[in-house]
Amino acid sequence: MSDPKTIIDKIWEEHEILRDEGGTSLLYVSRHLAHDGSIHAFTFLEERGLTPRRPDRIFATPDHGTPTVSHDMADLTDPDQRRVVTALAANAKRHGFTHFGLGDRRQGIVHVVGPEQGISQPGLVIVCGDSHTSTHGGVGALAFGIGASEVMHVLATQTLWIKKPRTMRITIDGERPAGVTAKDIVLSIIAHIGANGGAGHAIEYAGSLIRSLDVEERLTVCNMSIEAGARSGMIAPDETTFEYLKGKPFAPGPEHWEAAVESWRALRTDEGAVFDREVRLDASQLTPMVTWGNSPEDALPITGRVPDPAQAKDDITRDAILRTLDYMGLTPGMALTDVTVDQVFIGSCTNSRIEDLRAAAAVAGRGRAVVPAMVSPGSSTVKAQAEAEGLDRIFRDAGFEWRESGCSMCVGMNGDLVASGKRCASTTNRNFRGRQGQGSRTHLMSPAMAAAAALTGRLSDVRDLG
Amino acid sequence: MDKFTKLTAPALPVDQPNVDTDQLAPARFLRRPRGDGYADVLFHDLRKAEGGHIVDDPRFAGAGIVVADRNFGGGSSREQAVWSLVDAGFRCVIASSFGDIFYANSAKHGLLTIRLDNAVCKALRDALHATPGAEMTVDLDAQTIVAPDGEVISFEIEPSRRKRLLQGLDDIDLTLTHDAAIGAFEAEYSRRKPWLELN
Ligand code: SF4
Numbered sequence: 139m140s141d142p143k144t145i146i147d148k149i150w151e152e153h154e155i156l157r158d159e160g161g162t163s164l165l166y167v168s169r170h171l172a173h174d175g176s177i178h179a180f181t182f183l184e185e186r187g188l189t190p191r192r193p194d195r196i197f198a199t200p201d202h203g204t205p206t207v208s209h210d211m212a213d214l215t216d217p218d219q220r221r222v223v224t225a226l227a228a229n230a231k232r233h234g235f236t237h238f239g240l241g242d243r244r245q246g247i248v249h250v251v252g253p254e255q256g257i258s259q260p261g262l263v264i265v266c267g268d269s270h271t272s273t274h275g276g277v278g279a280l281a282f283g284i285g286a287s288e289v290m291h292v293l294a295t296q297t298l299w300i301k302k303p304r305t306m307r308i309t310i311d312g313e314r315p316a317g318v319t320a321k322d323i324v325l326s327i328i329a330h331i332g333a334n335g336g337a338g339h340a341i342e343y344a345g346s347l348i349r350s351l352d353v354e355e356r357l358t359v360c361n362m363s364i365e366a367g368a369r370s371g372m373i374a375p376d377e378t379t380f381e382y383l384k385g386k387p388f389a390p391g392p393e394h395w396e397a398a399v400e401s402w403r404a405l406r407t408d409e410g411a412v413f414d415r416e417v418r419l420d421a422s423q424l425t426p427m428v429t430w431g432n433s434p435e436d437a438l439p440i441t442g443r444v445p446d447p448a449q450a451k452d453d454i455t456r457d458a459i460l461r462t463l464d465y466m467g468l469t470p471g472m473a474l475t476d477v478t479v480d481q482v483f484i485g486s487c488t489n490s491r492i493e494d495l496r497a498a499a500a501v502a503g504r505g506r507a508v509v510p511a512m513v514s515p516g517s518s519t520v521k522a523q524a525e526a527e528g529l530d531r532i533f534r535d536a537g538f539e540w541r542e543s544g545c546s547m548c549v550g551m552n553g554d555l556v557a558s559g560k561r562c563a564s565t566t567n568r569n570f571r572g573r574q575g576q577g578s579r580t581h582l583m584s585p586a587m588a589a590a591a592a593l594t595g596r597l598s599d600v601r602d603l604g
Numbered sequence: 605m606d607k608f609t610k611l612t613a614p615a616l617p618v619d620q621p622n623v624d625t626d627q628l629a630p631a632r633f634l635r636r637p638r639g640d641g642y643a644d645v646l647f648h649d650l651r652k653a654e655g656g657h658i659v660d661d662p663r664f665a666g667a668g669i670v671v672a673d674r675n676f677g678g679g680s681s682r683e684q685a686v687w688s689l690v691d692a693g694f695r696c697v698i699a700s701s702f703g704d705i706f707y708a709n710s711a712k713h714g715l716l717t718i719r720l721d722n723a724v725c726k727a728l729r730d731a732l733h734a735t736p737g738a739e740m741t742v743d744l745d746a747q748t749i750v751a752p753d754g755e756v757i758s759f760e761i762e763p764s765r766r767k768r769l770l771q772g773l774d775d776i777d778l779t780l781t782h783d784a785a786i787g788a789f790e791a792e793y794s795r796r797k798p799w800l801e802l803n
Binding site for chain 2: 155156158159160161162164166168169175177178181182186188192194195203218221222236262267268269271283284285286287288290291294295296297299300301303333334337338364367368369389390391394397398401432433454457458461549550551568570571572573576577
């Protein structure tokens with residue numbers, strides 16, 4: 139028998155066309171996802187007089203700059219937004235690739251749409267000009283975020299030059315404690331290994347807790363691999379994955395289903411395979427988390443306190459904490475549950491799928507928002523399903539705004555911004571300075587915790603709501 | 605793409621860890637056409653904030669090298685982070701670690717990214733603060749850095765990356781020389797995964 143291999147090795151080998159003398163691989167790209175932010179790459183391609191090699195492997199939908207008040211093109215008045223959304227549609231038409239435009243029920247955040255439509259599948263190499271492409275690892279794909287020049291390269295050649303990352307396995311065994319969501323799991327991982335702990339690595343998440351997650355939860359965990367510094371993170375596909383994909387529009391149809399599943403079953407790390415790094419976390423230690431600072435590694439249990447710079451381990455850390463507390467307007471040592479918020483955002487490719495909205499609605503339905511709160515579903519399909527389930531009514535009755543789908547306040551490119559100095563409880567993935575708008579203060583947390591913050595006006599432990 | 609061989613220039617110390625791509629190039633500038641230039645986008649909001657940013661300190665005018673801390677360029681895949689640095693005149697960033705996508709993007713624009721131990725980065729930054737405007741030399745061929753005090757520090761870099769930067773190789777031209785291999789692979793791939801073919 140050949141040497142035991144990790145799932146990452148297996149997918150890599152299956153897509154490696156060649157390796158140059160310096161050890162960089164030329165990988166074949168199975169599927170390429172595009173969005174309105176991909177405009178630069180299409181422009182570069184055009185400037186070079188090239189066209190996409192495999193338009194049938196490109197799937198696009200506008201998300202970053204789409205308005206959430208209305209998806210009617212007539213209402214898209216911002217000239218920049220209009221230009222990029224129109225350009226994507228025009229490129230799709232010209233080159234003949236799949237495009238779910240504004241007004242299409244399949245439109246949404248590209249990382250929500252890929253799995254939802256069955257475009258993302260186990261064992262594929264998926265790329266997208268967006269760092270959260272790691273999300274697609276949730277269905278067992280090896281997925282990389284790439285920059286504009288690499289997007290142009292993939293468009294032109296359907297390949298990517300990339301050095302094989304080192305491998306890391308993060309194993310979490312045990313039962314999930316009450317109140318702990320996928321978001322809490324991944325924030326705990328990032329707090330543990332650091333915001334660059336996964337740099338240069340591809341991560342496989344494993345262990346009984348991870349196996350027990352459903353696909354939507356797996357997508358949330360893999361989504362934030364990039365916040366742990368890793369370009370990709372994945373979970374081996376299993377029956378849960380197959381069940382999820384079955385019948386989705388771009389998943390293998392009945393004529394290929396058995397063969398596809400058979401090939402997917404081989405996608406698991408062999409017994410005895412060696413990872414470059416192994417990390418273990420104990421499920422029983424997990425607890426609901428929030429971030430207090432400007433790096434996703436600044437995550438603490440909601441029962442914790444804002445760090446005290448006096449206790450920093452060195453000068454650089456002390457200086458970093460001081461600068462962060464100043465920016466975030468926090469006092470050392472204060473209880474996190476004493477931090478008041480000005481607004482709440484529920485959405486983004488991390489936490490905007492139907493289960494996220496159900497979890498948030500379950501909390502929202504118990505009270506009334508005391509601060510402005512906005513919900514933007516991850517796709518127009520999610521929105522329709524939520525409405526069919528009556529979740530929109532629950533949110534509206536509780537005083538939350540129910541919006542259209544898009545990246546929205548995760549990055550603010552569509553004008554949904556957090557004002558300077560304002561504090562937002564957010565289900566997104568980045569708490570960087572100015573991420574949600576110049577001077578914005580972001581606290582990351584799960585959908586249930588964000589909904590709880592809307593009802594209480596402060597960071598709250600969802601377990602205390604009974 | 606632009607070549608990188610050897611550079612002697614003043615170096616700018618950036619002390620903060622986790623300089624993310626949102627700091628390097630805030631989101632609202634990302635739709636600007638590449639040809640319009642991104643120099644003013646670099647650290648835009650930090651420069652406008654109270655206290656400003658060291659990039660505007662006249663004592664470091666003309667800097668071509670950044671010496672940073674850990675996790676430089678973490679965050680989003682936006683290549684504009686690299687364009688901003690390059691357009692503002694930077695050709696090299698030294699840090700103890702980088703965001704993986706930023707690291708990949710940088711080489712496409714002749715921006716050399718070098719990993720050194722955190723303690724070495726710290727010592728370099730301290731020296732640069734002590735003698736603002738001091739020059740450093742980065743020699744990619746020899747894989748050495750000459751510190752402000754004249755000390756020679758060697759660095760590691762992946763051979764493919766080094767070659768591409770030294771020769772200014774264009775990836776697409778290079779890849780197209782493998783067109784036959786890609787075509788053969790692709791045909792076989794379609795046979796293996798027929799369910800990916802759209803009808
Ligand atoms: S939701 Fe946020 S993180 Fe996700 S793709 Fe959109 S902007 Fe990026």
